[in-house]
Amino acid sequence: MTPAAFEVFAILLKTRSGLVIGPDKLYLLETRLAPLLREQKIADLEALALKLKGIGHAALADAVVEAMTTNETFFFRDDKPFAHFRSQVLPQLAAQRPPGAGLRFWSAAASTGQEAYSLAMIAAESKALLGDRRVEIIGTDIAREPLARARAGLYTQFEIQRGVPMPLLVKYFKKEQDGWRIADSLRATANFREWNLLADLRPLGQFDIIFCRNVLIYFDQPTKSRVLEAIAERLAPDGVLYLGGAETILGLTDRLVSVPGGVNVYMRAKAATSTSASGAPALGAIASAMKAINRSVAAPTDSVPVSSLRSGAVGGS
Numbered sequence: 317m318t319p320a321a322f323e324v325f326a327i328l329l330k331t332r333s334g335l336v337i338g339p340d341k342l343y344l345l346e347t348r349l350a351p352l353l354r355e356q357k358i359a360d361l362e363a364l365a366l367k368l369k370g371i372g373h374a375a376l377a378d379a380v381v382e383a384m385t386t387n388e389t390f391f392f393r394d395d396k397p398f399a400h401f402r403s404q405v406l407p408q409l410a411a412q413r414p415p416g417a418g419l420r421f422w423s424a425a426a427s428t429g430q431e432a433y434s435l436a437m438i439a440a441e442s443k444a445l446l447g448d449r450r451v452e453i454i455g456t457d458i459a460r461e462p463l464a465r466a467r468a469g470l471y472t473q474f475e476i477q478r479g480v481p482m483p484l485l486v487k488y489f490k491k492e493q494d495g496w497r498i499a500d501s502l503r504a505t506a507n508f509r510e511w512n513l514l515a516d517l518r519p520l521g522q523f524d525i526i527f528c529r530n531v532l533i534y535f536d537q538p539t540k541s542r543v544l545e546a547i548a549e550r551l552a553p554d555g556v557l558y559l560g561g562a563e564t565i566l567g568l569t570d571r572l573v574s575v576p577g578g579v580n581v582y583m584r585a586k587a588a589t590s591t592s593a594s595g596a597p598a599l600g601a602i603a604s605a606m607k608a609i610n611r612s613v614a615a616p617t618d619s620v621p622v623s624s625l626r627s628g629a630v631g632g633s
């Protein structure tokens with residue numbers, strides 16, 4: 317492929333989804349876009365790049381973005397964040413919220429829904445703690461096909477074996493011919509919507525818990541920074557954010573600070589200086605120290621133009 321054709325894909329992916337690809341990722345373009353080329357009867361990537369440069373190919377551009385997403389996920393991925401959420405954060409939220417108050421959780425790169433349903437299972441298992449507090453779970457993603465699977469809540473034997481403990485399988489899944497269907501009661505608590513993390517996140521409202529895991533790794537520093545700041549805005553004052561194992565806020569934002577005792581767990585910096593989401597003392601001092609560290613790391617400069625975002629991904633579905 318010519319460098320000019322590669323540039324077409326690199327710019328399209330970065331501006332529409334935040335995905336950054338270098339020339340070393342040429343093989344990724346070739347393998348992931350091959351089915352689209354076949355389906356659209358387009359000869360090769362050069363020809364596809366040429367089409368994308370023309371006007372009136374928004375749907376094709378969306379299809380390229382979707383084909384390039386990595387949708388790898390599984391139930392209770394990495395265990396620790398879910399254990400922390402269940403044993404540390406949920407009891408505190410329950411204590412801080414009056415009985416009857418609703419709780420909102422957001423799986424911000426939900427893929428096929430396993431993360432959202434893992435949260436739903438934990439909430440269902442914590443009924444005694446949560447009482448009559450209503451739990452609402454929103455799962456969002458830029459990719460339509462994984463979201464359709466999430467809504468269906470139907471998983472293969474392999475997907476189940478990868479993370480669902482037997483007692484939870486028995487309790488919350490029903491065997492069907494094509495796999496295991498998540499219980500209607502859990503499906504009713506989870507609402508999946510198409511949403512681009514680069515778009516305006518304000519219409520989603522505020523959340524007590526945000527899981528935004530294993531998506532920032534695909535973005536460059538300025539985009540990570542911008543998305544983290546927008547996500548911090550979506551956190552309730554005492555809300556908690558979980559990032560993936562290879563993700564951090566360091567050098568990206570001073571609106572968030574680490575929750576002591578958690579790994580890749582964050583809260584709003586302002587909350588840390590006033591009330592405590594973790595219950596730990598002296599959070600104000602930790603927040604100040606974290607802010608100082610963040611400021612000392614080079615601040616990102618450029619940003620992705622909002623006007624170039626995928627149009628269909630800014631609203632709910």
Ligand SMILES: C[S@@+](CC[C@H](N)C(=O)[O-])C[C@H]1O[C@@H](n2cnc3c(N)ncnc32)[C@H](O)[C@@H]1O
Pocket residue numbers: 332333334335385386387388389390393424425426427428431456457458459462511512513514528529530531560
């Ligand atoms: C690797 S999966 C992570 C799934 C889950 N959070 C986990 O940790 O198991 C990354 C997801 O991010 C989604 N994604 C990528 N760019 C996005 C964007 N700009 N806005 C929303 N979702 C995005 C992809 O479609 C993909 O489903």
